[in-house]
Amino acid sequence: MDLSNAAALRDHLIEQVQQGNYQLAVDLGGVEFMDSSGLAVLISGLRRTKEHDGSLVLISPTASVKRVLTITGLDRVFDIYDSVEKAAAGASSA
Amino acid sequence: MFSIEFPPEAVHVSTARIFSAAVARHFGADPADIEDLKIALTEACGSAISHVNDGSAEPVRLAAVPGGGMLTFEVNGHRRGELLSSDSPAAEPTTEEQMIALSAELIAALFPDAEFIDKPEGTFFRLSVPAGAAG
Numbered sequence: 001m002d003l004s005n006a007a008a009l010r011d012h013l014i015e016q017v018q019q020g021n022y023q024l025a026v027d028l029g030g031v032e033f034m035d036s037s038g039l040a041v042l043i044s045g046l047r048r049t050k051e052h053d054g055s056l057v058l059i060s061p062t063a064s065v066k067r068v069l070t071i072t073g074l075d076r077v078f079d080i081y082d083s084v085e086k087a088a089a090g091a092s093s094a
Numbered sequence: 095m096f097s098i099e100f101p102p103e104a105v106h107v108s109t110a111r112i113f114s115a116a117v118a119r120h121f122g123a124d125p126a127d128i129e130d131l132k133i134a135l136t137e138a139c140g141s142a143i144s145h146v147n148d149g150s151a152e153p154v155r156l157a158a159v160p161g162g163g164m165l166t167f168e169v170n171g172h173r174r175g176e177l178l179s180s181d182s183p184a185a186e187p188t189t190e191e192q193m194i195a196l197s198a199e200l201i202a203a204l205f206p207d208a209e210f211i212d213k214p215e216g217t218f219f220r221l222s223v224p225a226g227a228a229g
Contacts, residue, residue: 002111003104003140010189033111035136036196044189068133071203072196 001031001038009038013045013056022054025087028061034068046078055079057087097157102143102171110139110156114167117158121165122226130204131223135167137197138210138219142171144194152216160225169219 001009009026016024024045028034046056057079061069069075081087096117100106114135118128135156142154152172159166201208201221208221 002107002136003143004107033132033136035133035140036193036200037140039196040189040193043192064129067129068200072199 001033001041002035003037006035006037006041010041010044013041013048017045017048017052017054022049022052024049024054024056025059025081025084026056027059027084028065029059030062031065032062034065039068039072039074042078043074057081057090059084059087095157095159097155099153099155102152102154104140104143106154107136107139107143110154110169111136113156114158118165118223121158121160123165123223124226127223131167131221134201134204134208134221135169137201138169138217138221139171141194141197141210141219142169142217144190163225164222165225166220166222170216171218172216 013024013026026042026045031038042056042058049056058069059081060083061080066075069078069080079087079090081090096113098110098113100109111132115128115132118131123131139154139156154172155168155170157168157170159168201210205221209219211218
């Protein structure tokens with residue numbers, strides 16, 4: 001995910017929030033690369049859901065994506081789960 | 095020297111990433127360095143593109159220069175308009191502002207010695223990785 005396609009995710013997240021979906025999970029299992037534009041979109045999405053007392057969690061980021069999350073400290077900002085099921089369980093127990 | 099030029103459009107950033115990784119592999123760079131290189135050069139090329147807001151067709155140039163046991167990458171971007179920025183007075187940083195801050199953070203963490211020069215006429219970025227036996 002880079003400048004060429006991050007906007008598509010941004011638009012999708014905005015659409016979800018506008019439709020009233022405030023508990024969002026982004027599956028990063030198939031994302032082999034992410035730059036700052038992708039990270040910024042995730043932060044923006046998280047902020048939008050939090051404005052409605054919701055959350056945006058990340059699912060199974062690849063090693064490459066984990067690395068950029070760690071470097072930027074965003075691994076401490078986002079809740080990260082191995083699967084959607086674990087994320088759902090985490091959300092219900094929160 | 096190996097180089098490519100591409101239009102200042104986001105769709106071409108992945109090509110620059112593939113090019114830089116292929117050249118680094120050709121010169122025997124460490125796989126871990128190549129992964130870092132892909133991140134940093136994607137950020138540099140993205141920055142060069144973000145500085146173009148006037149429909150300029152001036153290409154972005156990415157060059158790889160081997161020498162002295164190192165492989166040096168340079169990104170040159172041109173600018174004829176003002177730096178893209180948000181007019182939003184919001185207290186919260188915009189996505190664009192966050193992207194710029196994150197980009198700088200990533201580059202600084204991965205390549206502390208990288209050079210980034212931002213001039214009215216454009217941007218210049220340079221970083222080096224050790225070349226392997228093939229270099």
